Amino acid sequence: MRALDVLRFAVAAALGNRLRTLLSMLAMGIGVAAVIVLTALGDGARHFVIDQFSSLGTNLVIVLPGRTQTGGFSPANAVTSTPRDLTLDDARAIGRAQAVLRVAPVSVGSAEITAGGRLRETVVVGTTAEYLDVRHFELAQGRFLPEEDWAHGSPVMVIGGKVRRELFGAEPAVGRLVRVGDRRFRIIGVLSTSGIGLGMNTDELAFVPVSTAQQLFNTNSLFRILVEARHRDSIELAKAQARDVIKARHEGEEDVTVITQDAVLATFDRVLGTLTLGVAGIAAISLAVAGILVMNVMLVSVTQRTGEIGLLKALGASEGAIRRAFLTEAALLSAAGGVLGFVIGQAGAATIRYLYPTYPAFAPDWAVLAGLGTSIVTGLVFGVLPARRAARMDPVLALAKR
């Protein structure tokens, strides 16, 4: 039998019982759609997080006080036994390293900001003018912290969008005075929304000069030192140099952790990538179930078409021809189901993207191909038994059954 005729025969056979064909297609379709939607969710999460972290800025190296034992970034290990404080001098020293473009010391605490009659508990970040460039932030209004000697902290503040709304409502914020404790600050700028970075949403933060923050929170130590390397290629060098500087300044103790954005990204990438794979694996189980259903449907079909099979044999069809015809039918059902699932799955992912525009729910290509490929392979594997049964039928008995 010619290949095209085998295909036509299989199509006619599939159309011969519409309900059965539709149900098999639906089973396969749901399996493939599940793979697509679930991997879209998983991979979307991965991209979402990575995109957010990308807003940290490139070429970023982060120095944390305390040594982590695992060698990987782990927020829980930020503080170990008797670490030395990171000081402004440490930050200045790092800033002089050859591979470093600029540094921004960061000190963090929580305080009540009062403005007019309103009061807001806010996370206050003490840093310097360099922070804006290191983090690649943008201002919506006004300007960022001024360039000045780090030891001298002017009484100025830059706030995030949500803080502005909650303290000032619809009124302009720049130029207004706020109070923190017994200090007064003038608002000189409002940051535009940039999403989540380093776990803090800038909309809800207030930035003041670092030395002011240290006075506010009565500490000499820094939360972090952000370092921007000169180029992408000098990131590793900047990392090494920062480590060396601190080591020299801390009497040979390497009691800091220096991480790059890459390491953070890599960890998230790995975790969420594994999650996506796991989810795809679970969805693939439903594909296996669909394959069993296709086998069942084909077995029933073979039983119902016993007379037809006997006839085909009488007309001179070889066992191979009959086997091929039924295998093609199984593969066809699976492929059609796979395509149906592809359409449903992509529609589902598109719906998620429509409902949650910031969530990049795209099914990765490997998942789509794996889903479609698995559906066809499953159909073929589970079509073998029915096809063999059809091919091995005794023609005399088969014809007598009519």
Added chain:
Amino acid sequence: MAGAEQIELTAVERVFQLGDSQVHALRAVDLSIAAGEYVAVMGPSGSGKSTLLNILGLLDRPNAGTYRLEGRDVTTLAPQEQARVRSQRIGFVFQSFHLVPRLTAAENVALPLMLAGIGAKERNARVMRALQDYGIADRAEHRPDQLSGGQRQRVAIARSTIMQPALILADEPTGNLDRATGDDVVHLLEALNARGVTLIVVTHDPAIGARARRRVAMEDGVIVRDTRGAELATSP
């Protein structure tokens, strides 16, 4: 003139296993049929006539004995070879027509051609000619459930001859038809025979059996009477 026979069955036996017991469907059957003969195989139910037809049609294999078809020993052919011989040399006509319900009349007639790997264009030409010959060209696109019994059997006969076989095996071809339609069908088959195609009809209807030039009567797995032998016996 044994060499000129188209079909030669020698000492053919067929035994079926039914649970614990054995059923001897055919016992030591000897039968020779020349090309172009018109033979009716008759007998009561269980006489073995259908089994004989199945063996002649290479749908079944004897347990003992030999079957020579057109001088070739086909007793122990592999299934693939059997299929090929069936495709090229043998045509079947069944009592219940055995048309594929989801295919049109034309597609049903085209089945043997398609199975033999013949291309669509040539197929369509041959099928249309065959449908015209049998007077059902206007029914080409109808499905079997839209055809009368007589039309269905015509489609079946057209299908059985589309590959221009050397012999036609008909198992109770008029069993599901009324008398008038049955007559039509028999006439069609006889016209085929007139063109040189060997026609072997299994029937329990004596009227049909009477029309054949040779009658073979079977009982309990053996041939009890063969009018050709009788002719030979009475010829000078």
